[in-house]
Amino acid sequence: METSLALKALGALAQETRLAIFRRLVQAGPGGVAAGAIAEALEVPAPTLSFHLAQLANAGLLRSRQAGRFVFYSADFDAMNALVGFLTENCCGGNACGPEALACDPAGSRKGARR
Secondary structure (H helix, E strand, O other): OOHHHHHHHHHHHOOHHHHHHHHHHHHHOOOOEEHHHHHHHHOOOHHHHHHHHHHHHHOOOEEEEEEOOEEEEEEOHHHHHHHHHHHHOOHHHHOOOOHHHHOOOOOOOOOOOOO
């Protein structure tokens, strides 16, 4: 991950409502959550939620899909893992605590990944 992309992602997460939204999407997994359910759970008005979702999308941290008249949002786990990898790239003097050990795999296909 390039430094500029990491800064954009970290900047998007450096706001209380956006961080809460992103954490909720991570918890929900790849299936995501409907925008209305996010607004209700976090008690955020729809226009405010829309603004924050746009900021997270602009930072490349979430995905959206249309299902009928509903829009479902999910965390972009690849982007999240790339950010964690960027932050931990040279941690622990090069020992096994790097990106592969810390990566989140919501599908559970990566063996040995910590959750």
